Amino acid sequence: MLIGIPKEIKTMENRVSMTPGAVETLVRRGHSVVVEKGAGLGSGLSDEEYVSCGAKMGSVDDAWAAEMVIKVKEPIASEYKYLREDLLLFTYLHLAADEPLTKVLLESGTTGVAYETVQLPDGSLPLLTPMSEVAGRMAAQEGALHLEKPKGGRGILVGGVPGVAPAKVMVLGGGVVGTNAAKIAAGMGAKVTIFDVNHARLQYLDDIFNGRVTTMTSTEPNIRAAVAEADLIIGAVLIPGAKAPNLVTKGMLATMKEGSVIVDVAVDQGGCVETIKPTTHSDPTYVVDGVVHYGVANMPGAVPRTSTFALVNQTLPYALQLADKGLDALRENKSLKLGLNTMKGKLTYAAVGEAFGIDV
Ligand code: NAD
Known part of the structure; x- marks a missing residue:
């Protein structure tokens, strides 16, 4: 042909x-x-x-x-x-x-x-997966970069150093994006917690990460408590064919630390953070209530x-x-x-x- x-x-x-x-x-x-x-x-x-x-x-x-x-x-x-x-x-x-x-x-x-x-018989989408893998890994990288002071962040090194605690990273959604984000964040030494509504998925993540990340059921009280502690939140939820649910509300933002960072990869489906809006690689972030927001809708385009x-x-x-x-x-x-x-x-x-x- x-x-x-x-x-x-x-x-x-x-x-x-x-x-x-x-x-x-x-x-x-x-x-x-x-x-x-x-x-x-x-x-x-x-x-x-x-x-x-x-x-x-x-x-x-x-x-x-x-x-x-x-x-x-x-x-x-x-x-x-x-x-x-x-x-x-x-x-x-x-x-x-x-x-x-x-x-x-x-x-x-x-x-x-x-x-x-x-689509494969198990429902997965093999030709979308590679871009989710790229975006997930980039999300941890971009989050780490924007936690740096010159980028507007809190001035935190994600992995910490001996004697100083690492960053607390919260990953909302433990699918392809979330798993890849967690892997890189944990690899950098962060204290990572993944939230999902699918218990079987949490069991799987608990098995593969073998204690290197914490898994939590995605409920409003669990999320509310973790948001107040987080240095970096990565949004990675997907409800196929629907707008992403608002898991981090504007009200919760007020409890976050000044200079903490949100990378909402799910922004292409409306985002799972109430205050997120789409941004571009040339101007990727903006600040709401002291929290740096990153909402690039085509993250793989940078690599x-x-x-x-x-x-x-x-x-x-x-x-x-x-x-x-x-x-x-x-x-x-x-x-x-x-x-x-x-x-x-x-x-x-x-x-x-x-x-x-x-x-x-
Ligand atoms: P996925 O289907 O593999 O994973 C989504 C996960 O979200 C699932 O495990 C699901 O159980 C979980 N979930 C659903 N509702 C939840 C809730 N209320 N709380 C917590 N978890 C919940 O999807 P994916 O491939 O990881 O994609 C995630 C999002 O990232 C999609 O919106 C996708 O379009 C987007 N994406 C964006 C970019 C970008 O450049 N910004 C690139 C690739 C993918």
């Missing part, structure tokens, strides 16, 4: 959908890959590296002329002209939040397979190289199936089939249909 890798053109997007190593795997399997010139530069991947792995470098038109186009972000308006009936598009689509794109995909007849709805490799590790096996078998891959792999959102002018994913009142 002829596969195209266009350069990402959404603002501040520096990831690329295939690394040179992934291109080599596709080429070895007998596929041809056209990479748009400069597509990998934002992730530190040169055109020469792609060529040495068997890619042909081309223009944006060449990349989009392929039978299957693999991207990172959903097509934006200037890319709509490339959508067509005989195109298989494999990328993040997030259609429920994007009516114009949904319409163009349907009108053009494009087959759209969305990373975010590929595009790591994020590119993390994403491609997970997407390549599915890309190979689509390249080898075309649409038969969807018949053979139920998890991949759940990624199918549009085909031949029809919506094929129920939640997107519900968002726009279209029957699926």
Whole structure:
């Protein structure tokens, strides 16, 4: 199959959908890959590296002329002209939040397979997980940075030093983001407590951390007591398909120490802290009641190289199936089939249909 890798053109997007190593795997399997010139530069991947792995470098038109186009972000308006009936598009689509794109995909007849709805039998979302892993680990790192005095924080070293106590870190939600945040915070020497409503998850976390973190049931009194003590709060809850619950209220903020820090990773779902609002990497924080708030909605964007490799590790096996078998891959792999959102002018994913009142 002829596969195209266009350069990402959404603002501040520096990831690329295939690394040179992934291109080599596709080429070895007998596929041809056209990479748009400069597509990998934002992730530190040169055109020469792609060529040495068997890619042909081309223009944006060449990349989009392929039978299957693999991207990172959903097509934006200037890319709509490339959508067509005989195109298989494999990328993040997030259609429920994007009516114009949904319409163009349907009108053009494009087959759209969305990373975010590929789902394993246990309900997990394998192509969203890598970005949650990145954001979780970054959350601890960003929290530690913003606890420093020049960044507006309390002037606390997360791990403490011999004779001086470490920071108290509270992680709300013990899923992928929360577990990764806890791992890094505990690794830095912090005293970490993870809150979750799912008891089985708390049992699992208690087992894997083996005493290095404390687990607590996520109830209002437990949270209220811990907020007053915390140096750093990391928000990482998710109720699939719903706005995040407000677990830290404005009232609780008044009990926090001056210069303590909140990193609410769940900000993309409205956040689990009442006073959080989305911020950007260029101006990531603001202060409410003396508490530093960090609400960057695309945290992995700051580490595009790591994020590119993390994403491609997970997407390549599915890309190979689509390249080898075309649409038969969807018949053979139920998890991949759940990624199918549009085909031949029809919506094929129920939640997107519900968002726009279209029957699926
Ligand atoms: P996940 O499903 O793996 O984990 C969510 C956890 O929250 C689950 O363990 C669940 O039991 C728990 N939870 C639900 N209600 C709770 C409550 N009331 N109290 C405590 N815990 C509760 O999800 P995830 O992959 O870890 O993602 C977490 C959030 O981070 C999502 O909103 C996701 O979109 C977001 N995210 C943001 C960025 C970013 O750049 N800001 C990047 C990746 C993910």
